[in-house]
Amino acid sequence: MAKHWGQHLLKQILRVMLLMAATSIVTFMLMKLSPIDPLQANVGQNALGSMSQEQIAKLREYWGVGADPVKQYLSWAKDFCRGDMGISLLYRQPVRNVIAVKLSNSLLLLAFAWVMSGILGFLLGILAAMYQGRLPDRIIKGYCIIISSTPTFWLALLLLLCFGVWLKVLPIGLSVPIGVEAAGVTLGDRIYHAILPALTLSITGISNIALHTREKMIEIMESDMVLFSKARGESRWAMFRYHGFRNALLPAITLQFASISEIFGGSVLVEQVFSYPGLGQAAVSAGLGSDLPLLMAITLISSAFVFGGNFLADLLYGIIDPRIRRGGQHI
Amino acid sequence: MKDMTEQNVIKSTSLLTIEHLNISFTQYESGIHRRVLSVIQDLNVQIHTGELVAIVGSSGSGKSLLAHAVLDILPYNASMEGKLNYCGMPLTKDRIRRLRGSEIVLVPQSIGCLDPLMKIGPQLVKGRKDAASKRCMSSILHYLGLEEELSDAYPFELSGGMNRRVLIGTALAEQPKLVIADEPTPGLDPAIADRVIKYFRDMADQGIGVLLITHDLELALRAADRIVVFYAGNTVEEALPEDFRNESSLRHPYTKALWRAMPQNGFQPLAGTQPYVRDLKEGCPFADRCSMYTEACSQKIPYRALRSGYVRCLYAE
């Protein structure tokens, strides 16, 4: 048993390393192939025109234009492996600090959206299945289908219009009030500003897990197990409590952990719409501004999160599902 | 075989009476064309307290549907007609919903009926946690020859035969008056199958009415008080186990063919196959395979009493 787990862990570590290497190489290549000229984008045509050759050469060096890509990548990789993520070209601060700030902003949002969409989605899915074909089911299914065919950014704009512009009950953007010193920002302020983006992410996240849970639960409702439960005179509630819940929860957990990638992806758009200074927005500005060290770090951290999510799902499944936990060993 | 006089003392009151039961399915073909498939026609069975009645029929003859009809767990596209009487009163839907799982219990056909994520012990007693249930749980495991530790195991950790016994245990955990066992022995080796059948015989001897549904005639003969032979949704004969000693004491040509197919009687298989429900015509379902077939057999055949049994054949004597 212990040997088995050790092997498994080793395999996973190897995999995450390969994944990181591949992601970093692809990101690097894409950046190098990008048609955006860092000097044009960050310094501007006018400023460049009025500069001397030496100044331009210095700038070219700063932004890594014309450098040997292989050498550049290897030097970045060497630093990264030593824990040095470099200096952000846009923010002129260590990448580590930039990410620490942005990530803490995003995590609040992501965690809220993830937990909300997971719990609500699961409950709605169960409810829909228990009332299959009836009104609750039709409402929930309709909601899910409409939401999954709605672009996230459009929904974000809609909520922004509703709550921020018309009702004026929630702020239209940013993560802190405008014109307040950093020290004066309370946790309440931050939550207040995170509501809309988190809501958008939750609303979109629900439909996937709800539809999957509904599907699974319907399958369970049609199973021999439930037929027998009925024959044994168990009430709907007992049936759900003893059989439905557990059997539907397992696949939902896997799905929810695997959906971390979707929430991450969705946050890029949503943060953009709400000008919420999180990791997603930083990724966009790093990409458009040719901030290679920052973009590389963000990409790697995101993929680490996604990998971690899947890994945890695997692990949890093993703990919760007795068929895997006890792994065929007979008593 | 049991002593007749003793039996007559126990089986005094009628427990379940099924009269003229019909079950049909409504199906939609190519979306719009509606058709009704009649899967059980004019079924009559009676079970007394302390009696083990075996229903014998081959696969697809409608045995499980009969069990499900009694318990009111037929699929939504099925409809049934007929008279069900339990303890002298009509078994209405309300009544069966109150009685199923306590007075009337089902031992289902498939071990897939067990919850894969629930431990055996709680599953036996429907998740009840009181002390009495705990005691009941361990006494059942003991009675079924299963180790007590198994109450902490999941179904996947048990062999097929052990899971079968767990299914029987779910019936024992209640205080049933009527047990409907749907095919409790498939895939078991003969020694264990014998033991399983004995559990049902014991239940009957304690005064419980048992309806044993099986495709295994030999097994049924070893334990049953009466045998009802089922063919393509029809009860074709009702006989006593003694009737199976000689071919001549049997009534229906299908039963006689079953008798001849038994190993000790020559192992002669019957040619042809049981018609599929949708190909059934009005009249005798056995017509295609019968040597005594005449024009008259294509009319509806009445189920009539014959020599302390019943038969659905014009020419049986």
Ligand SMILES: Nc1ncnc2c1ncn2[C@@H]1O[C@H](COP(=O)(O)OP(=O)(O)OP(=O)(O)O)[C@@H](O)[C@H]1O
């Ligand atoms: N939901 C359904 N819709 C239409 N036909 C059905 C449905 N369920 C069962 N049937 C048909 O009813 C017939 C009887 O089925 P049933 O399950 O009662 O057979 P059985 O005698 O129990 O067979 P087995 O020995 O394989 O368990 C079969 O021919 C089957 O195809």
Ligand SMILES: [Mg+2]
């Ligand atoms: Mg069956």
